[in-house]
Structure formats: C-alpha cells, structure tokens
Amino acid sequence: MTEETVFAGPVLRRLRKREGLTQAAMAARMSISPSYLNLIERNQRPLSARVVMALVDRFAFDPRSLQADQDIGGVDGLVRRLSDERFADLGIDREEAEEFLSATPHVASAFVRLFDRMDTAALTANDPLAESRREIERWRNHFADLDHAAEALADEMRLSRGDIAVALTERLRERHQLSVRVLPAEVLPNSISRLDLHARQLQLSEMLTPPSRNFQMALQIAQLEQRDAIRSLAQGPQFEDEAARALFKRHLEGYFAAALIMPYGRFLRACEATGYDLPVLERRFNVSFEQLAHRLTTLQRVGQRGLPFFMVRIDRAGQFSKSFVGASSARFAEAEISCPLWDAHRAFERGGELIVQFVAIDGSEGQDGSGGWLTMMRSVEGAGALGLARFVVAIGIEGVLASDLAQARGISLRAGEAELIGPGCARCYRVNCAQRSLPPRGRRLMFEPMRRGATPFEFVAR
Numbered sequence: 001m002t003e004e005t006v007f008a009g010p011v012l013r014r015l016r017k018r019e020g021l022t023q024a025a026m027a028a029r030m031s032i033s034p035s036y037l038n039l040i041e042r043n044q045r046p047l048s049a050r051v052v053m054a055l056v057d058r059f060a061f062d063p064r065s066l067q068a069d070q071d072i073g074g075v076d077g078l079v080r081r082l083s084d085e086r087f088a089d090l091g092i093d094r095e096e097a098e099e100f101l102s103a104t105p106h107v108a109s110a111f112v113r114l115f116d117r118m119d120t121a122a123l124t125a126n127d128p129l130a131e132s133r134r135e136i137e138r139w140r141n142h143f144a145d146l147d148h149a150a151e152a153l154a155d156e157m158r159l160s161r162g163d164i165a166v167a168l169t170e171r172l173r174e175r176h177q178l179s180v181r182v183l184p185a186e187v188l189p190n191s192i193s194r195l196d197l198h199a200r201q202l203q204l205s206e207m208l209t210p211p212s213r214n215f216q217m218a219l220q221i222a223q224l225e226q227r228d229a230i231r232s233l234a235q236g237p238q239f240e241d242e243a244a245r246a247l248f249k250r251h252l253e254g255y256f257a258a259a260l261i262m263p264y265g266r267f268l269r270a271c272e273a274t275g276y277d278l279p280v281l282e283r284r285f286n287v288s289f290e291q292l293a294h295r296l297t298t299l300q301r302v303g304q305r306g307l308p309f310f311m312v313r314i315d316r317a318g319q320f321s322k323s324f325v326g327a328s329s330a331r332f333a334e335a336e337i338s339c340p341l342w343d344a345h346r347a348f349e350r351g352g353e354l355i356v357q358f359v360a361i362d363g364s365e366g367q368d369g370s371g372g373w374l375t376m377m378r379s380v381e382g383a384g385a386l387g388l389a390r391f392v393v394a395i396g397i398e399g400v401l402a403s404d405l406a407q408a409r410g411i412s413l414r415a416g417e418a419e420l421i422g423p424g425c426a427r428c429y430r431v432n433c434a435q436r437s438l439p440p441r442g443r444r445l446m447f448e449p450m451r452r453g454a455t456p457f458e459f460v461a462r
Contacts, residue, residue: 150259
C-alpha cells in the first residue's frame with residue numbers, strides 16, 4: 001500500500017457479491033465490524049492496510065484491482081474525455097468526474113472504453129483479430145487449466161532446463177508415432193511446418209531457429225494431447241466471426257506450448273531468482289525473446305503471481321501485430337499504432353540489441369498516472385524463421401514495480417525523468433510535438449494567418 005488514501009467501496013462490494021456473502025458474513029471473515037464494512041462499501045471510510053491484507057489472505061483478491069482507475073489515466077484521463085466538445089453543454093467539472101470515478105470505477109472504465117473506441121467501432125466491428133484479442137484480455141491472458149496441464153506434462157517428460165528437443169521428439173515418436181524431419185526451404189515453400197499424416201512426420205523448415213523448432217514440436221503436442229481442453233475453452237465465447245474463434249484457438253495452442261517449455265512454477269522461480277533477467281531466462285529455457293515476452297504476460301496464478309508485464313510486437317510502420325496487456329494497466333498497448341518517439345522504432349536498426357527505455361504516456365492532461373513504464377525492446381525474426389520478416393518485440397512494466405529488475409540497473413525510474421511518448425498521434429493530445437503526423441481526435445485546430453507553427457497541426461488544448 002502507498003500512503004495515499006484509497007476509497008474502494010465498489011471493488012469491495014463486487015468481491016462480496018462474487019463470494020455470495022452478506023455484509024455480516026464477510027465482516028466476520030475479515031475480523032471487522034459489519035458497520036465498518038458498510039462504511040467502506042459506501043466510500044465513507046478508506047481501506048486500511050490491515051483490511052487489504054485481510055482481503056488478500058482470505059479471498060483471491062489482487063490488490064492491483066484497487067488501481068483500476070490508472071487504466072484510464074486516473075481523474076485527469078476522465079476529465080480530458082469528458083471535456084470533449086460533444087459534452088460541452090453539460091458543464092461537467094472536475095469534482096463531478098472525481099465523484100463518478102470514485103463511486104463507480106468500472107462504469108467509468110466502460111465509458112472510457114466506449115469513448116476511445118467510438119471512432120474505430122465501424123472498422124473493428126467485424127474484425128476477427130480484434131474479437132480474439134478482446135477475449136484473450138478478458139482472461140488477462142492466463143489460462144490456469146492449461147498451465148497446470150502443461151506443468152504436469154513437463155514433469156512427466158522430465159523436461160530439464162537444457163536442450164529439450166530430444167524429449168519433445170521422443171514424446172512425438174513414442175506417444176503419437178510421429179517422427180520429426182527438418183526439410184530444405186525449397187521443399188517447404190512459404191511454410192515453417194507441416195504435419196504429414198501419410199508419412200507420419202512433423203516436417204519443419206530448416207529456416208527455423210532451434211527455439212522455434214522446439215516450439216513447433218510443443219505446439220504439435222498441444223494439438224494432439226490437449227485437443228478437448230482447448231476446444232472447450234474456444235467454444236465458450238460468443239464470437240460474431242468464426243475466424244475469431246480459430247484465432248483464439250490458435251492462441252490457446254501456443255499458450256500450452258509455451259507453458260510446456262517454460263513450466264509455471266520453475267519459470268516463476270527463475271524469474272524471481274534472476275530479477276527477471278531477460279538474456280539469462282532466454283538461455284536457461286532455450287527460448288526466443290518473443291517466446292519469453294509472451295510468457296511473461298501470463299504469470300497470474302492465484303497465490304503465485306509474477307510481475308504484470310505487457311507485450312507488443314510492432315512492424316516498421318509502427319502497427320501492432322501482437323498486443324497482450326495481461327494483468328498490467330498498459331492500455332496504450334491496445335492502440336493500433338505506436339508513437340515514433342518510443343525507442344522501439346530504433347530497435348530495428350540495432351540488430352537484436354536489447355534496448356531499455358523508461359517512458360510515460362503523455363496527453364493534454366500530462367502523464368497517464370502510472371508513474372511511467374520500464375520498456376525493453378529487441379528486433380526479432382518473423383515466425384522464428386530467418387529472413388522471412390522482421391519485427392520489434394517490446395515488453396514493459398510499471399516503473400514502481402521495476403526497481404529490482406536486472407534491466408533496470410542504472411536506469412532512473414523517477415516519474416519526472418521518463419521520456420514522454422504518446423498513444424499514437426490520433427489519440428495523443430501532447431502540445432507542440434514536432435513528430436506529430438496526424439491531428440488529435442476531438443480537438444479544434446488553430447490557424448494563424450501571420451504565423452506558421454513548428455508543428456504541422458496546432459490545436460486548442462483543454
């Protein structure tokens with residue numbers, strides 16, 4: 001807990017209803033009086049450190065849920081959106097915004113999501129990738145049953161931290177009568193793997209790196225041995241487009257494959273023992289940087305949580321081809337395009353070098369309230385196959401949680417020293433940014449006939 005007073009009545013009320021408890025029953029389990037609990041739920045008393053510890057100890061409660069307002073940039077983020085010209089006639093002031101956010105934080109978050117996505121709703125309504133991503137984020141990219149199953153299988157196969165290719169190959173041969181064969185690129189044109197049931201072969205392209213070959217074998221094991229579990233998860237959501245279901249199913253298969261190669265308990269212990277040292281973890285588990293980044297967004301097991309990382313993959317145009325927010329509050333990772341001021345773009349020219357940058361998200365109201373993000377970026381080969389394509393994979397974590405990370409050594413994590421970047425020009429309200437390529441949405445542009453500004457679009461700041 002910080003020293004800041006925290007009012008979280010709606011959070012506590014939702015938790016109580018989820019558990020099916022009366023106020024008296026919940027108060028008894030927390031060793032407080034029902035009247036005190038009633039006052040907390042009505043936001044007439046703040047949460048004390050003792051109450052928070054009781055919630056963590058007696059319920060599956062994540063204290064990070066108390067910071068849900070950071071997802072929208074806090075009160076400042078809400079005020080900026082409510083000051084849009086479409087609401088000008090309502091005269092909503094900052095005090096009303098504070099009351100709205102304090103009394104109903106999830107309703108405020110719902111309003112912000114609708115507001116932010118309103119202009120792109122027509123574009124994403126029938127977007128299967130967007131549908132699939134929303135379902136993954138609904139699960140916070142953590143699928144406990146698949147993790148437990150992968151961990152049990154890793155123990156059964158006695159996968160060590162060394163070269164696991166032999167164990168994976170033997171599993172496919174002994175359990176499924178499949179041999180693994182590496183073929184020349186010209187034999188597998190435009191493919192990285194193929195299952196040939198006639199020849200009983202899993203055929204892999206010679207262009208795959210060793211970590212990617214391991215992943216393809218683990219992926220085949222997931223498809224063969226976890227078919228029912230994955231199908232059950234994939235059939236749950238109500239997708240508008242069946243292509244979204246196929247994408248979600250493919251994500252679940254990849255999730256199991258990564259969990260098999262990096263079993264939850266052993267992987268989390270290694271993370272904590274090394275200070276989440278990325279190069280060490282890559283070598284210890286013989287995985288690629290992209291595979292490692294994926295796995296770091298999934299560490300949300302109740303009672304055994306890791307740090308809440310986000311992960312994105314961008315192309316040279318700044319488009320996000322992958323985005324996993326996980327349990328972090330990095331909503332800027334849900335944008336469609338990245339800010340050119342972010343050093344992720346420099347990573348393309350740095351040949352696989354790990355670049356570290358401490359950033360904060362800027363807008364018309366200033367930073368997003370998170371205190372900044374420690375981000376780590378590296379260029380990678382597309383699909384793990386040399387020469388096919390190049391992307392940059394970036395992972396990040398809130399600065400307040402990053403002080404003990406290996407990659408944070410020598411980096412100032414003071415909020416005031418963060419490099420300011422934006423959530424893409426159309427959603428960024430930073431004034432006087434010379435890098436701006438598009439005007440911000442919902443702002444009136446300014447034109448002065450006697451003066452030309454240094455930026456292409458000048459607008460009225462709020």
